[in-house]
Amino acid sequence: MQEPIELRDRQLDSKLASTSQSRVQDEQGLGRVGKKQILKRRFGFLSILGFSCTILASWEGILSTFTIPFENGGPAGTIYSFLLVWAGTFSTFLTMSELVSMAPTSGGQYHWVSMMSPKWCQKYLSFLTGWLIVIGWLGAFASTCYLSASQIQGLVVLNHPSYVPTAWQAVLLFWFIVAAAVFVNVMASTMLPKFEGFVLILHLVGFFAIVIPLLYLGNHNSASDVFGQFANDGGFQTEGLSFLVGMVGNMFAFTGADAAVHMSEEIHDAEKVVPQSILTSVLINGLLGFGMTLSTLFTMTDATAALASPTGYPYMEIFCSATSSIGGCTVMSAIVPILVITTAVGSLASSSRMVWSFARDRGLPGWRFLSRVNAQAVPQWSILVVTIAAVLLALIILGSAAVLNDVVSLCVSALYTSYLISAFLLIWKRCTGGIREQSEMPVDTLVNTPGAPLAWGPFHIRGALGLAINAFTVVYLTVGVFFSFWPDEMNPTPSTMNWAVVGTAGTSLVSTLYYVFWAKYEYTGPVVEIDRD
Template identity: 90%
Template sequence: MHESIELRDRQLDSKVASASQSRVQDEQGLGRVGKKQILKRRFGFLSILGFSCTILASWEGILSTFTVPFENGGPAGTVYSFLVVWLGTFSTFLTMSELVSMAPTSGGQYHWVSMMSPRWCQKYLSFLTGWLIVIGWLGAFVSTCYLSASQIQGLVVLNHASYVPTNWQTVLLFWAIVGAAVFVNVVASTMLPKFEGFVLILHVVGFFAIIIPLVYLGDHNPASDVFGQFSNEGEFPTMGLSFLVGMVGNMFAFTGADAAVHMSEEIHDAERVVPQSILTSVLINGLLGFGMILSTLFTMTDVDTALASPTGYPYMEIFCTATSSIGGCTVMSAIVPILVTTTAVGSLASSSRMVWSFARDRGLPGWRTLSKVNSEAVPQWSILVVTLASVFLALIILGSAAVLNDVISLCVSALYTSYLISAFLLIWKRVTGGILEPSDMPPDTLVNTPGAPLAWGPFHIRGILGLFINFCTVVYLAVGVFFSFWPDVMNPTAATMNWAVVGTAGTSLVSTVYYVIWAKNEYTGPVVEIDR
């Protein structure tokens, strides 16, 4: 008995010592890039994998934005554009994994841009990138809440044909979803890692709960219709142009590669775990998303009825046709808005950490307040700002019938631009030989921050292969940014015009004016908080 107690005490002491050593290593790693440990590290590999997977939510996103690639691409275009986007996203994730392994901070792209930029444009380019990330993640949070709200209305229409959804009801549902996300992030903040781990299970189980009855009960189209039939509903001059315009819908389903990056300072061993989690998430989401696309297209036997669904979402009509049951269709369809709502929780977490980090580096007005955290190390003021901004942006729904495509395009254009700038600078540094091997740097040397040497992190793709992957990333992102500004039809009206260019260019203009007038004297890039 006595020996058993001694053994248990030794095991407990060992666990405490291991946890203490891990904490010290995390703090030292963050200190090497000039930052103090302020947030609490609550996430491990599985919980941050759940976070990454549910932020990407590729199969849910594909169902939610199904009409975008289908109308400009058709069944075959939807399939092939998904494969292109999956491959391009994997290339992007590999590039971002190299960067986050070098500097695992919540700032992400703007920190990387600052540490790699030429001195003459370092401050401004980093400042602009930071603002693009802020508006991009705000767009991601808003679009997620909007999708969930409108899908809930679609479920009501599915069960009550006399119900006519109104925009003000969408706004109220939107606010309710925002409230749920705030509750988890603020009131139940310590449970966020467990929540994300649970949602990962729902993400995978929900996929099979839909796909099994869909494929088993539904009639099937011939393979030639799925893989060989293209369409150009936007009436663009060529099918290739229509394909590229429609590809933005699938891009949105993979947007959020940097979600885990902005949580880096809350992840144990972030320089290794973040690359592992985001690469695993793109593999999981790619497989699930591709399976959902094929299942949906093969069972979409009545295209016109599906696209004209009064619910506003073709997948609901496809489920009803396959199951011949309103009850079964409702249960299957309800899984999607439930999971999209959980995505909103992660979107708020990631966007608020980005706002907090950028404020910590004095990139936002009111940075002294926005950079504060509460007793649980949660950036409550940043959460409040993101929440209020989304609440007011929801009012746009009252007067815009094209809000869905606009917020999708804004999210893609802003975030993809921040990825593009980071990837381009990484190529430039690789070509010029400006990045050292970790073994060439003393352990306590300040690295990977403005004015300090650059050194690779634990995740590094060496030689020509790494350069080739970075080049593919730049090409893919450039195409994505360019076509994220295109409307869905060749001759758009004011209602069908893609206004994402206004949001992205407007953000760039406002941030530039703000920088010239005030921020250039205050913002110097990531602030070095550690004395060396």
């Protein structure tokens, strides 16, 4: 009996030694970019993969924003714009994977912009990028809560046709979803990695629970109807222009893969694991999203009835038509808002870490309070601020739900702009030879922070291929940002106008004024908390 006990002891000692070594390496890696380890590293590859997949939630997003690409593109436009967006997203996050591998901090884009920008605009450009990320993630959190709330109302309409959804009920549902997200992030914060791993299973199982009965029970359109039929319901001058406007719906379904970036300081071996997780999540969600797109289009035999569904969501009518059962349709449809609610949990986590990180670097008012963490190393004040902002945004529904719908475009425009600035600067540094190989730098040298030399991380696409990927990313993001400001139809009314440009430009203006009159005296870019020779 003695030998097995000794063997277990040796295995336990080996595991503890490995864990300790991993912790030291993580702290050293964060120290190389000038940051102290404050948050606790609770996430491994599978848990952060679950986090990335459920935030990206492409197949759920496709169903939620189905009308945008369908009305401006038709069945064929929906498919081809999905493939284009998938390729553009994969290219974008190849670029971002290179950057997060260089500097795996919760600040993400604004840290990268600061370390790569010319000195004359380094502070302001980093500051502006930080504000764009904050407003973009706040928009992502609010839009996720709103989508799930309105989908729950749609389920009630599906089962009780006499029910008339009201704005105040949507607000209450919105607040309930916010409260659920806060509970998981604060009260059950230590369980967040396990929660995200469990949701990954639901994300995969839910997809097959919908697609299998949908394809088996539903009538099918012909391949020519699906792949060859375009539409221009927005009345634009050409179908090509209509296609690009509708593409924004698919872009929203792929927005958010940078969520894992803002959790970097809570992930073991982040400089390797974060690139692996976000690229794997884009691949998985792309496959699932494409499968859901094809399944929905092939079984949507009555497009007019689907688009006119009293639930507000065509996918519910498509499910009912396929199953010929209200009960079956309800079960299938309920999977979507349940998973969207879990997406809200991750959105709150990511947005609060971004607020915490930006406050730590003195980029937000009240940064002394917002940069604090509790005994469990959870940034509770940042969570509180994001929660209050979302609760107040929900009141917009009482005036017009159409205005809150523009938060979808705001989310795309703000986050895509932050990606664009980062990608453009990476190309500039790449072409000017400003980034050295990691092996050329001493281990204890401060790198990848303002004023320090730049060095590639473990994930690096070398040579012309890497430059070509970065260039394609810039082109794709430029097109995406431009069309995220367009309305869904020509000659829009105030209620159908896309006001995302107001939100994005307003954020830029407010942040610029705040910078000029106050922040430029405090904000210097990412604060170097660890001095190294």
